[in-house]
Amino acid sequence: MEGETEQGRAALHELPLFLWLSPAFPVGAFAYSHAIEWAVECGDIADGVTLENWLKDLLEHGAPHNDCILFAQAWRFVRDGGDAELRELNDLAIALSPSRERHLETIAQGNAFLSAVRAAWPCKALQDLAFDGDVAYPVAVAVAAAGHGFALRVSLEAFALALIANLVSAAVRLGPLGQSEGQRILRALTPHCRALADFAEAATLDDLGGAAFRSDIASLKHETQYSRLFRS
Template sequence: MPAIETSDNALLRVLQLASPALPIGGYAYSQGLEYVIEQGWVSDLDSAADWLEGLASQGLARLDVPLLLRQYTALEQGDTDALARWNDWLLASRETAELYLEDSQQGGALLRLLCSLELPVALDWPKGEPIALATAFAMAGWYWQTGSRQLALGVLWSWLENQTGAATKLIPLGQTDAQRLLDRLLPCLPAVVDAAALLEDDDLGAGLPGLAFASARHENQYTRLFRS
């Protein structure tokens, strides 16, 4: 049975999961942004905002977030087959080796953390089976009863904060411009969740050739600060 949380505690759990202190290594990944900046596709605050807004609205809104919502529902319904099926579907949707490793390595790190916290849903995951980050987030959110929408917003915030941190180092942006970037993009996140919630199963999937190309090229980039 999931833990029963008050609304205040549920919010704190979302903040815990969204925190950069969560030991899953999110700070080590740029999702191709390092290559994008080297090529001059992103060079300042405005171009960074455009790139990240595109990833959120055309990628996360059509793949990661709707899958997270479905996995949360599967856990509510006790449907472990659906949880595993959506997990495999999400991992199979990663278009490069880097993006697959980023997802599965962070998912595995979060699963190990949840097991150390003795969450039964995490302990029941088959040993050695790859797990997507969204799947592990769904497990934690369901167990702590955060609500699927609040969990999705927390996951999006965590992604945006990591991407902003990468842009701050790589463009580079000053601290004030980094806050301007967050200020510009934060209002987009609820719309991402709204769009994701409306998708039918047949509408799922994201094709972002620029991201795929940047990720593939990043693997052989001459100098790298980030793992992807």
């Protein structure tokens, strides 16, 4: 197309990512708060400032940080034909869940994503994927992205931002902030999502780790929270 830039062509090529990572894609992401519901209940998240700080910590030290590293490694295994390594990576991704609800969060979304994308967006990598059990969400999305030839960096940025957008949406539904404040937070955290994508693109499994203990504890507390809107 006349006047189309290389960057524009790349963006169009990865356009399905916007569908796969949108709230409309049938993975049930709207049902999970990643323990934000407990954080709101106990007062750790009380307004936009505390939510922004909580989410920034997750990007730098929590599960989203590790999920992006796992995503990048899974993408590379698909590219390089490392089927056995991919299965081991998936086992590791599931094992890293620190609570029953985090385990449910990653496998329920991973399995649902895989089912939906295979039906509507088939490719060889998805056809050849032969796991005996559950699939972790970052691994499932990475396999689809790599199988369709989507660039790793763009895929990582979209994945990280979608994770954070879902958590902001959960916080808005829980009531400590409104829609406009939620959008302000997403704008403020977008550079942090890009920074995480930049880090994860070059990271190895040795870089896995975390220190978001309050979030992990919240996921345990949420299991017995008396009144709940979310599954995690």
